[in-house]
Amino acid sequence: MATVTLRGLRKSYGPVEAIKGIDLDVADREFVVFVGPSGCGKSTLLRMIAGLEQITSGDLLIEGARVNDVGPADRGLAMVFQSYALYPHMTVRQNMGFALRLARVPKAERDRKVEAAAAVLQLQPYLERTPKELSGGQRQRVAIGRAIVRQPKVFLFDEPLSNLDAALRGQMRIELARLHEELQATMIYVTHDQVEAMTMADKIVVLQAGRVEQVGSPLELYHSPANLFVAGFIGSPRMNMLQSEVAGADATGVAIDVGPGARIVVPVQQGQVRQGDRVTLGIRPESLAAYDEGQLAGTVRLVERLGGMTLLHVGTEADLPLIVQTDGADVTSAHAPIRLAVDAAACHVFSADGLALPHLATHRLVARPEA
Amino acid sequence: MEKSLTQRILITILGWGVALLLFFPIFWMVLTSFKTEAGAIATPPQLIFSPTWSSYVEVQERANYLRFALNSVIISVGGSVLALAFAIPAAYSMAFHPTPRTRGTLLWMLSTKMLPPVGVLVPIYLLFRNLGLLDTQFGLIIIYALMNLPIVVWMLFTFYKEVPLEILEAGRMDGARTWSEVWFLLLPLTLPGVASTGLLSLILCWNEAFWSLNLTSSAAAPLTTFIASFSSPEGLFFAKLSAASTVAVAPILIFGWLSQRQLVRGLTFGAVK
Numbered sequence: 254m255a256t257v258t259l260r261g262l263r264k265s266y267g268p269v270e271a272i273k274g275i276d277l278d279v280a281d282r283e284f285v286v287f288v289g290p291s292g293c294g295k296s297t298l299l300r301m302i303a304g305l306e307q308i309t310s311g312d313l314l315i316e317g318a319r320v321n322d323v324g325p326a327d328r329g330l331a332m333v334f335q336s337y338a339l340y341p342h343m344t345v346r347q348n349m350g351f352a353l354r355l356a357r358v359p360k361a362e363r364d365r366k367v368e369a370a371a372a373v374l375q376l377q378p379y380l381e382r383t384p385k386e387l388s389g390g391q392r393q394r395v396a397i398g399r400a401i402v403r404q405p406k407v408f409l410f411d412e413p414l415s416n417l418d419a420a421l422r423g424q425m426r427i428e429l430a431r432l433h434e435e436l437q438a439t440m441i442y443v444t445h446d447q448v449e450a451m452t453m454a455d456k457i458v459v460l461q462a463g464r465v466e467q468v469g470s471p472l473e474l475y476h477s478p479a480n481l482f483v484a485g486f487i488g489s490p491r492m493n494m495l496q497s498e499v500a501g502a503d504a505t506g507v508a509i510d511v512g513p514g515a516r517i518v519v520p521v522q523q524g525q526v527r528q529g530d531r532v533t534l535g536i537r538p539e540s541l542a543a544y545d546e547g548q549l550a551g552t553v554r555l556v557e558r559l560g561g562m563t564l565l566h567v568g569t570e571a572d573l574p575l576i577v578q579t580d581g582a583d584v585t586s587a588h589a590p591i592r593l594a595v596d597a598a599a600c601h602v603f604s605a606d607g608l609a610l611p612h613l614a615t616h617r618l619v620a621r622p623e624a
Numbered sequence: 625m626e627k628s629l630t631q632r633i634l635i636t637i638l639g640w641g642v643a644l645l646l647f648f649p650i651f652w653m654v655l656t657s658f659k660t661e662a663g664a665i666a667t668p669p670q671l672i673f674s675p676t677w678s679s680y681v682e683v684q685e686r687a688n689y690l691r692f693a694l695n696s697v698i699i700s701v702g703g704s705v706l707a708l709a710f711a712i713p714a715a716y717s718m719a720f721h722p723t724p725r726t727r728g729t730l731l732w733m734l735s736t737k738m739l740p741p742v743g744v745l746v747p748i749y750l751l752f753r754n755l756g757l758l759d760t761q762f763g764l765i766i767i768y769a770l771m772n773l774p775i776v777v778w779m780l781f782t783f784y785k786e787v788p789l790e791i792l793e794a795g796r797m798d799g800a801r802t803w804s805e806v807w808f809l810l811l812p813l814t815l816p817g818v819a820s821t822g823l824l825s826l827i828l829c830w831n832e833a834f835w836s837l838n839l840t841s842s843a844a845a846p847l848t849t850f851i852a853s854f855s856s857p858e859g860l861f862f863a864k865l866s867a868a869s870t871v872a873v874a875p876i877l878i879f880g881w882l883s884q885r886q887l888v889r890g891l892t893f894g895a896v897k
Contacts, residue, residue: 355800
């Protein structure tokens with residue numbers, strides 16, 4: 254059981270507060286991803302868990318024991334750094350066995366464990382090389398191997414793939430997911446790449462300016478973002494945000510006029526929202542489709558063909574920019590007039606304070622939170 | 625940058641000129657040591673003469689060279705090792721666990737080198753007298769270590785700064801405490817720098833004359849005192865003085881020659897990487 258619990262965790266650098274009170278539970282064997290824009294504090298938070306940064310206040314518990322004042326050497330965690338941070342004067346074998354050597358593990362056992370980890374990562378041919386004789390991807394694997402050999406309670410990853418090229422990154426992503434399954438280990442992973450977050454995480458923690466914006470499964474964040482920030486951050490291309498006014502609200506949802514005579518009813522709880530309130534309507538690019546009888550009229554300004562899909566950049570009659578995602582075979586050309594249908598059930602409504610109004614129904618791919 | 629032929633010739637001439645200018649006094653000293661006393665002060669100076677070992681023989685008869693040389697070795701090595709023993713942890717904490725006052729501390733350490741040593745001669749002399757350290761190897765080792773400590777800390781600090789912090793942090797995550805971190809990671813990574821710092825300290829200790837002249841007389845006297853003993857009140861005997869100086873500086877010159885590659889590499893470490 255390797256659980257990590259954060260209780261009101263704070264970090265200040267002098268008068269500047271970088272982490273502003275974070276509560277979080279990481280369950281045993283869970284793959285948790287911290288995601289957020291640069292400077293949001295995700296790396297700082299990871300380093301606080303690692304013990305490389307002092308905790309200003311709050312409690313950090315590993316397996317239920319408070320470890321605030323335990324040094325990084327004694328927390329039993331392993332970390333993979335963005336720069337790999339391999340020991341340049343040691344061979345791959347020595348790099349991977351260093352933790353065991355410090356722990357005075359006999360050489361024979363050390364070699365056995367290093368070779369077992371090398372086998373998992375296909376590093377056996379490189380064991381006697383030094384880091385500078387390896388490619389970026391191989392170095393990355395050595396850094397991961399160094400963590401595996403220790404059999405740590407928790408793996409910490411600090412943007413481990415950001416120095417790799419796109420193809421290798423995709424490959425390593427799959428390898429990491431496989432490792433997680435194989436090792437049955439608790440992992441905390443920091444990234445700014447939402448694809449990494451979406452594909453690998455059991456649970457995503459979206460951070461902004463030292464605060465948690467939302468915690469949830471990838472699809473939960475995608476289909477039920479708690480606020481404007483999460484809605485804008487998760488999903489690529491970004492969600493379209495339209496400033497609107499509530500035309501009516503009742504138990505069936507909130508009605509919004511998206512254009513002259515074009516009213517949609519989004520099935521969300523009306524809460525405190527009343528007719529005439531300013532709200533933001535969020536529409537995912539795939540919730541819009543070209544349709545002759547569509548509610549929205551506009552002009553195509555730019556067409557981006559990505560092969561498998563096509564992105565249409567549309568200006569509406571009210572001159573609002575919209576991104577529409579259609580399939581790769583779409584023949585729409587730039588400068589053509591277009592009418593768009595809105596999938597109202599998939600839209601999101603955010604009140605003036607930026608919080609989402611909860612949907613009446615849960616998305617079928619999102620598990621209902623257990624009571 | 626490509627240089628034209630004339631530029632290269634000019635630079636070569638300039639380089640040789642400076643080198644010869646710097647080397648000439650040493651060359652002249654060695655030359656004089658093989659002359660007779662009369663030949664040594666002859667005007668115009670003699671370039672062609674019949675060399676003689678007589679000065680060397682006389683120098684060895686008057687003073688036991690080996691004892692002074694041994695003192696020099698013990699005191700230089702001892703002083704350098706002691707300075708490194710303090711500087712390695714000091715520079716580590718300044719480089720990797722800095723506080724707002726670290727910069728100030730470093731500058732303050734350096735500023736002590738700006739004080740003329742004679743300014744603290746009397747207090748140090750009295751301290752040494754009261755502690756019974758006058759004319760002891762241990763006393764000079766302490767003084768030399770203290771004298772070189774600012775430079776040694778500064779040099780190590782600069783070398784340590786070149787080591788990426790993440791490598792040490794990776795070590796901490798691997799279970800290294802401070803000493804294993806320094807021993808297994810920092811020192812191997814900065815070995816060229818630490819070695820050249822030690823070499824420089826050794827050379828500075830060997831050539832130091834002020835403290836050795838004032839704090840030793842015979843028992844712990846190093847080679848600098850040995851040279852000085854030949855500038856006697858009865859007058860200067862240039863041939864003997866030169867012979868004494870030659871044998872005194874020869875070991876460190878040979879040592880410097882052998883280690884020059886290491887020294888140059890260390891001293892230009894950060895600059896040309």
